[in-house]
Amino acid sequence: MNVGIFVVDGVGELGLGALLGVFSTANALRGELDNPPAAWNVRTVSLGESVRSGSGNLVQTTPLSEISTPFDAVAVAAVNVLDPDPLVELVSAPDNAWLVDHIRSARARGVHLAAACTGTFFLAEAGALEGMPATTSWWLGSSFRSRYPGVDLDERSIVCHGDGVTTAGASLSHMDMALSLVYRTSPELAEYARRYLAVEDRTSQAPYAIPEVVARGNPLVVGYERWVREHISEHFLISTAARELGVTERSLQRATRAALGMSPKDFADDIRLDRAGRLLRTAGLTVEAVAREVGYVNASALRALARRRRGLSLAEIRAHRLPW
Structure with missing residues (x-):
């Protein structure tokens, strides 16, 4: 060859x-x-x-x-x-x-x-x-x-x-x-x-993607990513985020789809999951406490998100620590 x-x-x-x-x-x-x-x-x-x-x-x-x-x-x-x-x-x-x-x-x-x-x-x-x-x-x-x-x-x-x-x-x-x-x-x-x-x-x-870096290149997506991080412990509607950013929900949908190939909800889920992973690995919090920190009323919803978006359990995410 x-x-x-x-x-x-x-x-x-x-x-x-x-x-x-x-x-x-x-x-x-x-x-x-x-x-x-x-x-x-x-x-x-x-x-x-x-x-x-x-x-x-x-x-x-x-x-x-x-x-x-x-x-x-x-x-x-x-x-x-x-x-x-x-x-x-x-x-x-x-x-x-x-x-x-x-x-x-x-x-x-x-x-x-x-x-x-x-x-x-x-x-x-x-x-x-x-x-x-x-x-x-x-x-x-x-x-x-x-x-x-x-x-x-x-x-x-x-x-x-x-x-x-x-x-x-x-x-x-x-x-x-x-x-x-x-x-x-x-x-x-x-x-x-x-x-x-x-x-x-x-x-x-x-698992390696950093949401604030992924968002770069589109001002609206950058603003949306920042808004989600500021409201990450809340259960919010995408329409609320769009309104507070001064655009229609449809405009926000188009922007994230064009820039990231995903919906605003999926991007918000990735932001929540990224924050949850950091907390699980570094903060010593219970799964229930981490779930509340990222806007979920119970741990089962966060577990389902991890399975759907990463194919991993929360225990596997917590265990994935740097070897050095």
Whole structure:
């Protein structure tokens, strides 16, 4: 399997290292299998002989002009840009048009495409995600949805599979993406590599999302998120929030749907659940007390919300503490 990992100036070292580490680990573990798949031949590719990482370090690369063997898969490593506006400027910059053009030609040839985190913007810019399910970093959903409305975006997912395309979420999701490519060839080897790398079984970015960050980019959604936090211990109506924000309920519905892909109620539920999770892990309160703090009259309603929005029990949320 010939894999090209494409990079540009500003590449994120964490994501690139995760991709290289997964394929290197998979190659090292092939001997553990009775019938191992072929080795992964991985090349880090750019337009020239090197790029500068987002931290300013030199990353040696193979020039695209020197690639003679076709790639079976092309992965785009993320760039170290967190804010959406400079990210869009970088993706659409003339200096990076070569990568967008190569993605288009690779897609036309039937090459499997993959990208994680901010790298997903390059696939979308090339039109490779049009009409397909995809994910990106949880904090970039609003900007992605606005620029690429033809993509069926679900930024809550860790990995999404389309027709010949794999996308993944925030930085360490590069590992999930690479493991999914290994899995396509050998599920057994992917499981071996996952366990050696101690990669969690995770399917959603939702537990990592920070509501006040998710809301950025739309003034009305920012105002709504702040209003919900200020009234979080109350049982309120969405119509009340809209009225106090000076808009109609329909306008608020349109704003959250366009920016976040969800209703105002679902976003309020996520804000409540985020606050509840912090209290469960840090405040030493009972479940009943936490439920009252986030606007529920009893713990059963909060338990149902956790199951519906996270697929977890409150005990599991409380137990998910940092290991250090």
